[in-house]
Amino acid sequence: MQERVYNFSAGPAVLPLSVLRKAQEELLCLPDAGCSVLEVSHRARPFDEIIIQTETNIRKLLNVPDNYRILFLQGGALLQFAMIPMNFLKNTGKKADYLISGTWSKTALGEAKTQGETNILWDGAESGFRRKPKPEEYTGNPEAAYCYTCSNETIQGVQWREYPDTGDIPLVCDASSDIFSRSVDISRFGIYFACAQKNAGPAGVTIVIIRDDLVERSPKELPKMLNYKVLSDGRSMVNTPPCFAVYMVKLVTEWLLDHIGGLEKMEQRNAEKAKYLYDVIDRSHGFYRGHADKEYRSMMNVPFVLPSEELTKKFLDGAKTHHLTQLSGHRSVGGCRASIYNAMPEEGVLALRDFMLDFARKNG
Ligand SMILES: Cc1ncc(COP(=O)(O)O)c(C=O)c1O
Structure with a gap:
């Protein structure tokens, strides 16, 4: 396989x-x-x-x-x-x-x-x-x-x-x-x-x-x-x-x-996964900018933009080489979007978080 x-x-x-x-x-x-x-x-x-x-x-x-x-x-x-x-x-x-x-x-x-x-x-x-x-x-x-x-x-x-x-x-x-x-x-x-x-x-x-x-x-x-x-x-x-x-x-x-053990457990996991990504966005000094106001942020879909289209393309290409795929944002919002539904394992979110941190360090 x-x-x-x-x-x-x-x-x-x-x-x-x-x-x-x-x-x-x-x-x-x-x-x-x-x-x-x-x-x-x-x-x-x-x-x-x-x-x-x-x-x-x-x-x-x-x-x-x-x-x-x-x-x-x-x-x-x-x-x-x-x-x-x-x-x-x-x-x-x-x-x-x-x-x-x-x-x-x-x-x-x-x-x-x-x-x-x-x-x-x-x-x-x-x-x-x-x-x-x-x-x-x-x-x-x-x-x-x-x-x-x-x-x-x-x-x-x-x-x-x-x-x-x-x-x-x-x-x-x-x-x-x-x-x-x-x-x-x-x-x-x-x-x-x-x-x-x-x-x-x-x-x-x-x-x-x-x-x-x-x-x-x-x-x-x-x-x-x-x-x-x-x-x-x-x-x-x-x-x-x-x-x-x-x-x-x-x-x-x-x-x-x-x-999983039911939806309360699922919700707990989802909140933790989403926090990993939103924390990176919030601590990136504006390198990554989330779309939604904090109070209404989705635990499922995390859209964010980078400072330029050039960097967005570089980010998406780089992510792919780390086996992180389908991260393009919807054309109406642009940038990137990480959908982290129930079935996305924590390891996947952590891999994306680490890639985002590394990318911001090298390109910020
Ligand atoms: C919130 C929401 N509603 C409706 C749709 C449309 O669903 P479908 O393609 O099954 O008609 C989507 C996504 O595709 C969606 O995300």
Whole structure:
């Protein structure tokens, strides 16, 4: 095997090595199935057991209350940007509230606008998307269809510490880049969703945790594959689900439960990993500059810039020779971005920290 690098990709992203090994081990023959998970019918018992176990694991990890359903859908997080307003905004005569804290919530707003009226409660664009709003900076509409937010803006590296309190208005949260990175109180949300390819598994499946009463509100006229009620009643198997991706989420959630010991432990580890990098940035006398305001810094995505494009290129090239890869920043922010999701081992972050320190010493 060629040597594995430390991969700081924002997504699809690093997976736990033991999960990849387990998948490799079981690829030819799933225990008791006599064939690969890639070959088994989604209606057959082996897959049924997989999807049930995956749901059980998620319920346990996130302490999901009984009045929430867990769906495994296709179309990525982006389809949720459209499905949410299709199901809960269109033809309701209401407006939906949006908190715009970065590229992903802005994209979600764009999709909602195709379906109905929206109201921007707060927009961080003017301040360059460096923070989340404080509660006193916005007032929710008491008649809103829902209030939408993004838990962690993957591109700008801005993360909620305390989610907004929206009272009876359903809070919708895109947790694509920080699901399973810390414990959250699911009962605060109407819908909590995440594509899998950052912290939960491979691309191809999106986890949607949705409250019962919202499911019941899905309009009958919607096509099956866009209708939460139909998808929920069909146990996410209205058509062929992304079987392999669901299976991988099962392995990742098992790793979180059995190897890590739950989300509080995971959060502790993530905080330690993030601190290593932010400390380097803060002590570099301006050589590295982080994007987000300190209070809102993400534990998952650490974007930073260097003094010049030339140095950025030199940094990225040098990092590669140290097996530290996929560190380019998103084109809208520039510079570099280290995505340090759950599966990025501490050694990987320490290797990056040491490289950053050495690079600053030699080039600062
Ligand atoms: C926070 C967030 N939301 C949504 C998306 C889009 O996800 P997908 O590509 O699965 O549609 C991404 C990343 O790709 C993301 O980071």
